[in-house]
Amino acid sequence: MNIGQAAEASGVSAKMIRYYESIGLIPKTVRTEAGYRVYSDNDVATLGFIRRARDLGFSVEQIAELVALWRDRDRASTDVKRIALEHVEVLERKARELQEMAATLKHLAKHCHGDTRPECPIIEGLQTGGGTGSIDLHSSSQFGAVGLRSAHRDTAPKRVRS
Amino acid sequence: MNIGQAAEASGVSAKMIRYYESIGLIPKTVRTEAGYRVYSDNDVATLGFIRRARDLGFSVEQIAELVALWRDRDRASTDVKRIALEHVEVLERKARELQEMAATLKHLAKHCHGDTRPECPIIEGLQTGGGTGSIDLHSSSQFGAVGLRSAHRDTAPKRVRS
DNA sequence: CTTGACCTTGCCATCATTGGAAGGATTACA
DNA sequence: TGTAATCCTTCCAATGATGGCAAGGTCAAG
Incomplete structure (x- = not known):
């Protein structure tokens, strides 16, 4: 082949x-x-x-681990489980972060008039870093890029970068 | 300065x-x-x-838009709102994807003995692409890399790639 | 034998960010 | 004043996963 x-x-x-x-x-x-x-x-x-x-x-690094485990059938499934569960944690944490970001933006957009007036708390929030009250735009995550990859590109090769 | x-x-x-x-x-x-x-x-x-x-x-491209809007205070807040809401959609979609991935892995891990026996549905699921029944490991997302950036690195410059 | 579809390697681009090297400028201190 | 430390400059390279292109070799069908 x-x-x-x-x-x-x-x-x-x-x-x-x-x-x-x-x-x-x-x-x-x-x-x-x-x-x-x-x-x-x-x-x-x-x-x-x-x-x-x-x-x-999974990142390529993790995949390498998994492939090694897969090839070596005598290895304990404990390792596989551990890797998977570690990965679950990261995924869930990142999902949470994304949702928080979305919620913040939604909140800001809700109070944006959306007409031609230039008042917009989104802009103001970004400007002052906290102009909307309780929303902490500084809330920092300690996590890096989300390791998501585009899945098998049957469809289009477009890179949906937001 | x-x-x-x-x-x-x-x-x-x-x-x-x-x-x-x-x-x-x-x-x-x-x-x-x-x-x-x-x-x-x-x-x-x-x-x-x-x-x-x-x-x-926000991606740099979007930030460029926002900065332009910010500088030009006469621009309508409609544009800002639109950009923000578009972004919210993408964020929520990506959060959903991550959660689905996490759920799938969790399900697989749940049935993994975790002792020294080499039976592990995680491995088998990956191997066959559907060995656990209803779980569709082929379920493909049509979305590209998540545009998350690491936040202000007060802490460590480590790139938590899973 | 030609054509077209496939394969090869290699290099460039993406995106946001970090790192380093080589060298000039400024500042602080003895 | 001399010198060392710290800043600044530019340029180049790397990251991860992927796409794309180009020049050239190969193979199968017509």
């Missing part, structure tokens, strides 16, 4: 397959005389595993 | 101030004879505005 078929079968783009190989997430494949990468059904299964983990928001 | 003081006062790093200038988010500043950038209190206020917008998860 060539990389194109493997990509289609696994849902991971050929580009990403090469990338995963380059960073060592998957081992180097056998090549034909011409230099074409050859994939087995087993490889496709691994790629599918990776894609599903990716769709669940 | 030099860039260092402006950075401290605004909460935006000197590095980022230069970056924002380079991409045109803020105008080029006056320089001293030696080439040092000079900032006024007004500039610091603008930077603070930018930081707070950034903390609310």
Whole structure:
């Protein structure tokens, strides 16, 4: 199986397959005389595993852990559980953060007249950092970028950046 | 005021101030004879505005819009409201996605023995893409990376990538 | 044999941000 | 005044995951 078929079968783009190989997430494949990468059904299964983990928001680093656990069937499922639960915590925390941000913005927008008058608490809130009363626009999160990836791009390659 | 003081006062790093200038988010500043950038209190206020917008998860592109609206007080608040509400939608959608991912993982982890036995539905779920019954691990989101930024890094510069 | 579809590598771009290096400017202190 | 420490400058590189393009090799069908 060539990389194109493997990509289609696994849902991971050929580009990403090469990338995963380059960073060592998957081992180097056998090549034909011409230099074409050859994939087995087993490889496709691994790629599918990776894609599903990716769709669940795992970082490549975590996926590497999970793939290692998956390959080594003798490893305890404790490790897998631990990784998953750690990930759940992060996901929930980030979801909470996003909701708080949305709530803050909604609150500000609610008091924005929306007509042609230039009074708008959104702007004022941003300006003063607390002009709307109890809302703490400074409330800082200690978390970095949310590790969400776009899922299999069956649809469009558009990068919905807000 | 030099860039260092402006950075401290605004909460935006000197590095980022230069970056924002380079991409045109803020105008080029006056320089001293030696080439040092000079900032006024007004500039610091603008930077603070930018930081707070950034903390609310606005992309630089959106911040540019907001800053323009902020500067031009004659503009209708309708625009601000629209931008904010669009942003709210995206945030809520992304929060929902994260929660769904967390729920799926939690469900899988719940049935993971967590002892030394290698049976673990997390692994199996990832492997088969649906081994746990009704859970659709293929459920794809059509959304790209979440545009969350780390907030003012008072604490540590660590990038909590899960 | 040609055409078109596929593969290869390699480089560039994204986005926001950090880091570092090399060198000039200013400030503080002995 | 000399010097060291601290600031500032610009430029370059890296991050993570992905897309895109280009130049060139390969393969299968017509």
